[in-house]
Structures are given as C-alpha cells and as structure tokens.
Amino acid sequence: MSSCPHFFVMPYPILGHMNPLLQFSHVLATHGCKITFLITEFNQKRMKSETDHLGEHIKFVTLPDGLDPEDDRSDQPKVILSLRSTMPSKLHKLIQDINALGCDNKITCIVVSKNIGWALEVGHELGIKGAFLWPASATTLASFESIPRLIDEGIIDCQTGLPTRRQEIQLLPNSPMMDTANLPWCSLGKNFFLHMVEDTQSLKLGEWWLCNTTCDLEPGALAMSPRLLPIGPLMQTDTNKSWFWKEDSTCLYWLDQHPPQSVVYVSFGSLALMDPNQFKELALGLDLLNRPFLWVVRPNIDNNNNKETSDSYPHEFHGSKGKIIGWAPQKKILNHPSIACFVTHCGWNSIIEGVCGGIPFLCWPFFSDQFLNKSYICDVWKVGVGLEKDENGLISKGEIRKKVEQLVGNEDIKARSLKLKELTVDNSAEGGPSSKNLEKFINWAKDYNGYGDLF
Incomplete structure (x- = not known):
C-alpha cells in the first residue's frame, strides 16, 4: 500500500x-x-x-x-x-x-x-x-x-x-x-x-x-x-470560501470602522427559513438596538420564495445603524474585534466558529439538533442566553433588544467565552x-x- x-x-x-x-x-x-x-x-x-x-x-x-x-x-x-x-x-x-x-x-x-x-x-x-x-x-x-x-x-x-x-x-x-x-x-x-x-x-x-x-x-x-x-x-x-453564495467582504471594512465589542452579528445559516411576520419583528428589534448590527439576509430566508427580500422589510424599518448583506465571510467576522455577540440558529458549524472567536451567543434555534446545541451554550458552557417566544409564537422586538443588552453587558459570559476559546x-x-x-x-x-x- x-x-x-x-x-x-x-x-x-x-x-x-x-x-x-x-x-x-x-x-x-x-x-x-x-x-x-x-x-x-x-x-x-x-x-x-x-x-x-x-x-x-x-x-x-x-x-x-x-x-x-x-x-x-x-x-x-x-x-x-x-x-x-x-x-x-x-x-x-x-x-x-x-x-x-x-x-x-x-x-x-x-x-x-x-x-x-x-x-x-x-x-x-x-x-x-x-x-x-x-x-x-x-x-x-x-x-x-x-x-x-x-x-x-x-x-x-x-x-x-x-x-x-x-x-x-x-x-x-x-x-x-x-x-x-x-x-x-x-x-x-x-x-x-x-x-x-x-x-x-x-x-x-x-x-x-x-x-x-x-x-x-x-x-x-x-x-x-x-x-x-x-x-x-x-x-x-x-x-x-463560500460554496453557493458570493461573500460580501465589504462588511469587513465596515466592521473596521466600529469600536471593539460594539457590533451585533446576526446570521441563521444556509437552511433556516423564517416566517414573514417573524422576519419583520427581527428587523424592528434590530432597529431598536442602540448599537450597530451586521445582518446576513440570505435570499428566501423569509420563506416567501422571492429572490429578493427587500419587500419583506416593514415600512417603519430604518436600518440606519446596521449593514445588511446576502452572505458573509463568517469566520473572519467572528474573529473581528468589533463583534459583541452572535445571534445564531445554533447550527454546529456556526457554534464551533463562534466558540473559536470567543464570542457570546444569543440563541435562536429553528429545528433538529439546534435546540440541544442551545442547551450546551446556555446551560453547560454558559457562554450565551436564549430568546423566548411570546404568546403568539414570535420572538418579539422587545425580547430581542432586552436579551442583546443583557448579553453584551455580561462580563462573566464574555470571560467564559474567551476561556472556552482558549481551551478549544x-x-x-x-x-x-x-x-x-x-x-x-x-x-x-x-x-x-x-x-x-x-x-
């Protein structure tokens, strides 16, 4: 042989x-x-x-x-x-x-x-x-x-x-x-x-x-x-490299313009679909944040089967503090000093990338193993918090703002995130x-x- x-x-x-x-x-x-x-x-x-x-x-x-x-x-x-x-x-x-x-x-x-x-x-x-x-x-x-x-x-x-x-x-x-x-x-x-x-x-x-x-x-x-x-x-x-979608590398220059640990990064992977009402609630929640955000909006993520999602944003959405891109060089983003936290679907690949970046997680699982992964993040490693649905089955804009501020201000979670990065x-x-x-x-x-x- x-x-x-x-x-x-x-x-x-x-x-x-x-x-x-x-x-x-x-x-x-x-x-x-x-x-x-x-x-x-x-x-x-x-x-x-x-x-x-x-x-x-x-x-x-x-x-x-x-x-x-x-x-x-x-x-x-x-x-x-x-x-x-x-x-x-x-x-x-x-x-x-x-x-x-x-x-x-x-x-x-x-x-x-x-x-x-x-x-x-x-x-x-x-x-x-x-x-x-x-x-x-x-x-x-x-x-x-x-x-x-x-x-x-x-x-x-x-x-x-x-x-x-x-x-x-x-x-x-x-x-x-x-x-x-x-x-x-x-x-x-x-x-x-x-x-x-x-x-x-x-x-x-x-x-x-x-x-x-x-x-x-x-x-x-x-x-x-x-x-x-x-x-x-x-x-x-x-x-x-991305296999299927062109990465928007302009976001890295945009991140360079922001202070350390100031930007909320939002991405839900390659498969997750979002109800149009939930998509709008997320947009309004990001607007409520008193901090910049980088949001990956993949084509069809709003489950409308449209090639573009521009019609799905609520009329009152401004997005003036954020940058929206179609696909991201995620590993580089999660290792950028300006990132404060990662709003994620809790897919395992994304979790490994976030852990290796020392980034706290805001967990938004959709299906399959993502709920179990959330348990590791929140209950075992204690490097993140979860989002809770309201009586209508939606994660509200107020919940998004509350949990982002709770997470970003938690020095203990950040310290554990950096320790887990080192171990991993x-x-x-x-x-x-x-x-x-x-x-x-x-x-x-x-x-x-x-x-x-x-x-």
Whole structure:
C-alpha cells in the first residue's frame, strides 16, 4: 500500500455537510494525503470556480443526484430518497474506474457524512475501509445511537420517534437535560426518523466516527464509544470560501470602522427559513438596538420564495445603524474585534466558529439538533442566553433588544467565552489532543490493510 493515503470524501450535498468535509479534506491534504471529493452535478454548477484555489491534492468528481433540474432541493426527504435510490450503482462504478488508474491511485478509505451511510456499504463491497465524519455535535450522534434504548424504555414511539409524553431526559453523563419534544428528529417527520434509524446502522461500517468537536466541549458524548475521535476545531484551516453564495467582504471594512465589542452579528445559516411576520419583528428589534448590527439576509430566508427580500422589510424599518448583506465571510467576522455577540440558529458549524472567536451567543434555534446545541451554550458552557417566544409564537422586538443588552453587558459570559476559546483552539495546535487524533487517523489509513476488529 502507498505511504500516501487516498481518501474518497463524500458529503451529503448541503452546505452544513460540505463545509466540514471540505475543511477536513484540506487538513488531510496539508498532511500529504490525496483527496478525491465527490459533489453532485447540480452543486458543481452552483460552485463554478470556487474550488480552483484548493490545490492539486484535492480532485473533484461529480455524480448526478437523480433529481430533475426544477426539483426543490430544499426538500431534504426527497433528496435523501433520490440519492439512496439512484447513486449507489454509479458510485460503485466511479470508484472502480478510479482504482483502475493504477496502484498509486487506489482509494484507501471512504469518508462520508450522515444521510448517506449507504456509501460505506458500497465501499465495504469493494473491500475499502470507511470512516464517518459527523457534521453535528457528538451529543447529537449519541441521541441517534440511543434510539433503540429510548424505544425500549417507552420514551419514544418506535414508528414515528415522537415522545410518548413530554419530559426532560439526560442521554449521557455530563450532557445537558433535553426536552423530549426537542429530540433532533422530532421536527423532521416520520420518514426522516425511519431513515436515520437505517442510516445509523449503515454508519457502523465506519471504523472511525470523526467529530468536529473536542473533549472539553462534549466529554460525556465522546466517552460513548471508542470509535469516536474528536478532531476539532476544523475551522482552524485556511478554507474560507463560500460554496453557493458570493461573500460580501465589504462588511469587513465596515466592521473596521466600529469600536471593539460594539457590533451585533446576526446570521441563521444556509437552511433556516423564517416566517414573514417573524422576519419583520427581527428587523424592528434590530432597529431598536442602540448599537450597530451586521445582518446576513440570505435570499428566501423569509420563506416567501422571492429572490429578493427587500419587500419583506416593514415600512417603519430604518436600518440606519446596521449593514445588511446576502452572505458573509463568517469566520473572519467572528474573529473581528468589533463583534459583541452572535445571534445564531445554533447550527454546529456556526457554534464551533463562534466558540473559536470567543464570542457570546444569543440563541435562536429553528429545528433538529439546534435546540440541544442551545442547551450546551446556555446551560453547560454558559457562554450565551436564549430568546423566548411570546404568546403568539414570535420572538418579539422587545425580547430581542432586552436579551442583546443583557448579553453584551455580561462580563462573566464574555470571560467564559474567551476561556472556552482558549481551551478549544489549543486542541488543534501541534501536540494538542485533536492534532494527535488526526495523526492517529492518518497513520491508521496508511497502515491498516483490510477489515479487522479495531475495537
């Protein structure tokens, strides 16, 4: 076997999965590994030339996702079903074609994200070992692993995954209490729950479960299995490009004009949709702040299916103290000295970036694992506060103003944020735990030949 491992990296085709797997690929490439990175033909058209800067060690290949051009790719159950039904045979042939190019080109290991555990089955059929990079928190993975136990204990229904009654449970020692109504699959429907049960079984073919986290962030979850290998924070790489939307870098110059810890940064990631009434309430809440704000308003975030959102702002909204952009160079923003706090949907990638910036969080979760992530921020790490809905189910403009002022003025939260930053970033430094784990993984890929009982 070649001393230079060849990894075939295959993310589920949404930004929250593609980014961490690309970041991981970049890290592997800096260690001399060869990378073949699979993207869908649809995403290749969206990306255009954004991959050109990634260097010769990362080669991109494509396969069709099985959907028609006009299909709605924000419909995740449809995407999951299409990939599962159309892609395995194509993936099998693609890997065979790559391996046929010569001994030095043979794939050493397949690395996938969740929702495509079947790809590890394809690798297994071809005699190629596999690993799994989990793009959310290790605790969320623990929740999926706990599904059989939760069913046996009568906590959730075996067909729908919904709680038999609402209660608070603790999945693991040293993890936050969790409202059963906020289990990661509850907001995504029966079909998604059944898919995740099947997918989690397939993912057990991955001999390592890599996580973009650290032992300091999630000690209880990482003790769950010897397969789990924390390699975070992955965001400490030079990969800083957006895949799908053009970043507005003018905001960095705008931030330069503001005093330290003065600007409220607002962003809800790549998938979250907001009710038009809630969107207007947020706009008015930002207007009420007696401080500047930087607000990322992604096309269609207001759930109106419009290409532009300018008609969605309330007439009384001025925005004179703020700057509104379509997409942001988020890592650079969260490391800018002028940022005071981060109003976030609590997606794991954003949390890792915020933690590494030492930024306090104002939590606004929408679905899935985001409620659990909020619990870590507010109840375990204590580096943020949550927003509460009113009797109409909206987060009011007054609540937004009150919580921003409460958060920005809290020196204890800021001090804990800076301490958590130090603990987290040190993990990926040379000689740190995550750095050693990464070296362990690469050496395994070099030396381990065939399937065996690692555990």
